[in-house]
Amino acid sequence: xxxxxxLKIRITYREILLFFAAGCIIVPNGLxxxxxxxxxxYNIGQLVVLFILVFVLINHHLDYLKSxxxxxxxxxxxxxxxxxxxxxxxxxxxxxxxxxxxxxVILIIKTNIDNLDDVIIVFYFVFEVWIYINLLxxxxxxxxxxxxxxxxxxxxxxxxxxSSFQYYILPGITFGWINHSYRKQHIRFFLLCITCxxxxxxxxxxxxxxxxxxxxxFIFFLIHERFYNIWIFYxxxxxxxxxxxxxxxxxxxxxxxxxxxxxxxxxxxxxSRETIxxxxxxxxxxxxxxxxxxxxxxxxxxxxxxxxxxAVHSHNQLLEIMFIGGLFLMVFYIIMxxxxxxxxxxxxxxxxxxxxxxxxxxxxxxxxVEVYTTRFSAxxxxxxxxxxxxxxxxxxxxxxxxxxxNGVIEYI
Numbered sequence: 174x175x176x177x178x179x180l181k182i183r184i185t186y187r188e189i190l191l192f193f194a195a196g197c198i199i200v201p202n203g204l205x206x207x208x209x210x211x212x213x214x215y216n217i218g219q220l221v222v223l224f225i226l227v228f229v230l231i232n233h234h235l236d237y238l239k240s241x242x243x244x245x246x247x248x249x250x251x252x253x254x255x256x257x258x259x260x261x262x263x264x265x266x267x268x269x270x271x272x273x274x275x276x277x278v279i280l281i282i283k284t285n286i287d288n289l290d291d292v293i294i295v296f297y298f299v300f301e302v303w304i305y306i307n308l309l310x311x312x313x314x315x316x317x318x319x320x321x322x323x324x325x326x327x328x329x330x331x332x333x334x335x336s337s338f339q340y341y342i343l344p345g346i347t348f349g350w351i352n353h354s355y356r357k358q359h360i361r362f363f364l365l366c367i368t369c370x371x372x373x374x375x376x377x378x379x380x381x382x383x384x385x386x387x388x389x390x391f392i393f394f395l396i397h398e399r400f401y402n403i404w405i406f407y408x409x410x411x412x413x414x415x416x417x418x419x420x421x422x423x424x425x426x427x428x429x430x431x432x433x434x435x436x437x438x439x440x441x442x443x444x445s446r447e448t449i450x451x452x453x454x455x456x457x458x459x460x461x462x463x464x465x466x467x468x469x470x471x472x473x474x475x476x477x478x479x480x481x482x483x484a485v486h487s488h489n490q491l492l493e494i495m496f497i498g499g500l501f502l503m504v505f506y507i508i509m510x511x512x513x514x515x516x517x518x519x520x521x522x523x524x525x526x527x528x529x530x531x532x533x534x535x536x537x538x539x540x541x542v543e544v545y546t547t548r549f550s551a552x553x554x555x556x557x558x559x560x561x562x563x564x565x566x567x568x569x570x571x572x573x574x575x576x577x578x579n580g581v582i583e584y585i
Contacts, residue, residue: 187288191281191295194222198277198551199299201307201341202333206319219277226280233284243561246512247279253505257498261467268468274551278558289562290569296555297352300345301365307331307341308368311375323482328376335376337549339539342369342381344552347532350392354524355570357577366392384539391531401527403517403534407510410537414491417541418451446488446542449478454487458495465499486547490540497546513560520564529560 197218205212251272258268285292310318310330317327321334328335346369353362366389373382457466457477469477471485478484487493494506513533520526536545536553545553559566570576 185291187285188291188295190225191285191291192299193218194226194277194281195296195299197222198274198281199296199303199341200549200551201303201331202337202549203318203329203331206329206333207331219273222277223280226277226284229284230280241283243512243516243558244279244283246509246561247275247558250505250509251275251279253498253502257465257502258468260464263467267470270548271468271546274548275554275558278551278554281555282558282562286562286565288569289559289566290573293348293351293559293566293570296344296552297348300341300348300552303331303341304345304365304368304372307338308372311372315375323485325482330376333549335378335381336543338372338376338378339381339384339543340545340547340549340552342372343384343532343536343539344556345369346385346388347528347556350528351525351566351570354528355573355577356575380539380542384535387538388531388535398522398527401521401530403514403530406530406534406537407514410534410541411491413538414489414541418447418489418492449481450484450488451492453478454489454492454496458492458499461499462495463499464501465495465497468497486544488542488544490537490544490546493544493546513557516561517563520567523563523567525563525566525570529556529563532556533560 197215200215205215254268254272255265258265281292282289307330314330318330320327321329324334324336326334332338332341345365349362349365352358370382370385370389373385474485475482487496494503517526517530533556536556
């Protein structure tokens with residue numbers, strides 16, 4: 174590719190439509206707090222996106238949809254969550270809030286199955302814009318943009334309370350790394366990495382900071398290919414989750430634990446998760462381990478956790494799945510991830526596979542203390558659903574005019 178083509182900025186109609194869709198489903202948590210009316214606008218925008226995507230799917234991709242195993246697997250998991258809501262006789266309003274982002278992500282992938290390179294690049298751009306807007310608010314308001322009553326904290330900016338940052342930063346870094354690997358926009362990606370690390374540090378989001386540290390080791394150091402193994406990543410993540418949930422008290426009592434908590438000042442946070450959130454969640458799981466407890470309101474979850482206001486979910490994704498749907502839902506959750514592991518293993522040599530597998534590894538490390546089944550997690554679902562299409566993404570990114578095998582393209 175010649176130098177002149179490198180400097181061109183090309184925006185297609187497809188990318189404009191994708192930008193609208195991404196802009197509607199990537200919802201900055203703090204923005205809705207600052208401007209409550211934006212909640213209505215985002216809801217309307219998402220319904221418009223749903224209508225457009227369904228229309229496109231029916232007219233152009235319905236035949237392909239029938240033969241697509243990946244879509245079937247994700248829809249099967251979605252259908253299981255609906256059955257859980259119906260079984261418990263609950264309003265689908267809560268289910269809609271938590272899983273509607275997954276529906277939109279599946280539709281975006283399916284209606285752009287021949288242009289997944291555009292999907293990655295547009296989502297990267299949207300997350301990048303919001304990350305820099307969040308950075309601006311952190312610079313202008315270093316002590317916080319507003320007060321969060323539930324967490325008794327001012328550490329809130331456009332992305333919301335600090336624990337929401339990973340819903341935007343992790344997808345931004347993931348899609349940025351993919352874009353960088355195929356288009357060699359070094360300066361752009363390097364600036365993003367610095368910005369994300371700065372935001373994690375200044376917001377005192379320890380888990381995000383640890384996750385980024387692990388991620389940056391894979392990005393900036395020569396890691397041997399054999400380490401990019403999704404099954405090994407799964408085992409490490411499961412071990413980390415069980416160790417954290419069931420071994421925190423022992424770790425806190427050890428010398429290493431005392432040193433860790435003295436440095437991070439996380440003793441009270443971890444203690445409350447173990448003694449209040451995880452303990453009560455496990456009690457509820459034991460009492461309803463087959464079909465779980467269904468989808469509860471935030472008020473019901475707070476009451477369940479003895480009035481502890483920061484607790485509106487299990488603060489662990491595996492526990493959250495078991496709490497919501499018990500073993501029934503966990504079976505479909507496991508099937509989904511086994512299928513993802515199989516697809517990633519089949520295309521293990523593709524750069525997209527290595528990047529997505531690493532992202533999933535970091536995701537489930539961080540989700541040992543958080544959950545991604547929220548209305549703000551469209552980017553997380555994009556990573557998960559994209560994992561079934563990494564080989565196709567690799568092919569499509571390599572066919573682009575701005576694909577670079579060596580050399581440097583500056584910021585644009």
